[in-house]
Amino acid sequence: GAVVSQHPSRVICKSGTSVKIECRSLDFQATTMFWYRQFPKKSLMLMATSNEGSKATYEQGVEKDKFLINHASLTLSTLTVTSAHPEDSSFYICSARGPQYQETQYFGPGTRLLVL
Amino acid sequence: AQSVTQLDSHVSVSEGTPVLLRCNYSSSYSPSLFWYVQHPNKGLQLLLKYTSAATLVKGINGFEAEFKKSETSFHLTKPSAHMSDAAEYFCVVGTNQAGTALIFGKGTTLSVSS
Numbered sequence: 001g002a003v004v005s006q007h008p009s010r011v012i013c014k015s016g017t018s019v020k021i022e023c024r025s026l027d028f029q030a031t032t033m034f035w036y037r038q039f040p041k042k043s044l045m046l047m048a049t050s051n052e053g054s055k056a057t058y059e060q061g062v063e064k065d066k067f068l069i070n071h072a073s074l075t076l077s078t079l080t081v082t083s084a085h086p087e088d089s090s091f092y093i094c095s096a097r098g099p100q101y102q103e104t105q106y107f108g109p110g111t112r113l114l115v116l
Numbered sequence: 117a118q119s120v121t122q123l124d125s126h127v128s129v130s131e132g133t134p135v136l137l138r139c140n141y142s143s144s145y146s147p148s149l150f151w152y153v154q155h156p157n158k159g160l161q162l163l164l165k166y167t168s169a170a171t172l173v174k175g176i177n178g179f180e181a182e183f184k185k186s187e188t189s190f191h192l193t194k195p196s197a198h199m200s201d202a203a204e205y206f207c208v209v210g211t212n213q214a215g216t217a218l219i220f221g222k223g224t225t226l227s228v229s230s
Contacts, residue, residue, distance in 0.1 A: 006159075034217070043206065043220045044160075093159055104150070105218060109159035 003027050004096050006108035013084055014116055021079045021111045023094030029074035030096035034105060035067070038091040050077055084115040118143045120209045122221035130229050135179075135194040137224045139207030142188060148210030149190045150218070151181055155203045163205075166190060177201070202228045 003026040013019050023033060032051050036044040048064075050056035050071035058064045066088075068080040077096075081088050091112055095105040123138040141147055148167050152160040164175025171183040181192045190207060207221040 004159075043222045046217060049217060095160075104162065104165055106162065107152070107160040110157075112157070 002098075002104075002106040004030075004094065004106050004108040006092075006094055006111050008111060009109060010112045010114075012114045012116065015085055016083055019081045019084055019113060021081075021092055021094075021113075023077045023079070023096065023108050025075045025096040025098065025106075028096075028098040028100065030077070030098050031074065032097045033071055033077040034095045034097075035069060035077075035079050036093045036095065038093060038110070040091075044093060047079075081113065084113070086115045089113055089115045118145075118147065118209050118219050120207050120219055120221040122205075122207050122224050124224050125222065126225045126227070128227040128229065129197045131199055132196050135192070135197045135201065135226065137192040137205050137207075137226065139190045139192065139221060140188050141190060141207070141209045143209055149181075149183060150208040150210075151175065151179070151190075151192050152206045152208060153203050154206065154223075160206065163192070197226075197228045199228050199230065202226055 005024045007022045034049050035047045037047050038044045046059050047062045048056045048058045048069050050069050052071050052074050056069035066082055071077040091110050093110040095107045097105045119142045121140045146168055150165045151163040153163050154160045163179050164173045166173045166183045174180045179194045181190050183190050205224045208218045
């Protein structure tokens with residue numbers, strides 16, 4: 001149980017385009033989903049927290065107009081990187097938490113974004 | 117405020133020898149503490165968690181961690197390292213009593229040599 005998937009696993013795009021990353025909880029209902037960004041050899045940085053049906057809460061310094069988050073259902077959250085630039089290249093990881101798991105977050109496998 | 121410090125950025129051990137990855141935390145509340153492992157280009161896998169029950173927590177793959185409130189520590193141990201244990205390990209603290217958000221340590225790279 002507690003499986004989280006992400007799609008795509010890897011994406012390359014041109015500068016100025018938008019990229020959508022999906023995060024799904026496969027076998028539980030995720031009341032809360034989180035989006036993290038991980039730079040090479042660095043720890044994870046929380047970008048935003050989203051609750052189903054509500055607007056996402058963004059961490060300080062994260063541009064909400066650039067990183068659009070939608071948590072449309074209890075099993076799906078999407079992160080859209082709008083007008084991507086090379087500095088947005090990173091490893092994006094989502095996690096999900098369901099009521100039966102209390103504090104524990106279960107992580108997706110991550111999406112490697114490369115912006116040329 | 118909550119914070120977590122992983123005392124070693126890199127630990128190297130030989131296969132079959134014990135593993136010790138050190139973690140200290142700071143929390144205004146009774147914390148929730150986690151260890152996650154990340155293999156190269158992979159997502160994070162939960163190894164174990166402490167949520168105010170038993171202070172000695174057993175996790176997957178033979179790992180365990182002991183919560184020591186007096187020392188504000190939550191060190192990860194394993195009696196005998198395997199080559200497959202080579203990975204990045206993150207000590208994580210929940211930021212409030214419900215652990216809504218997580219604060220990650222900077223990670224410890226574990227290398228295992230034959």
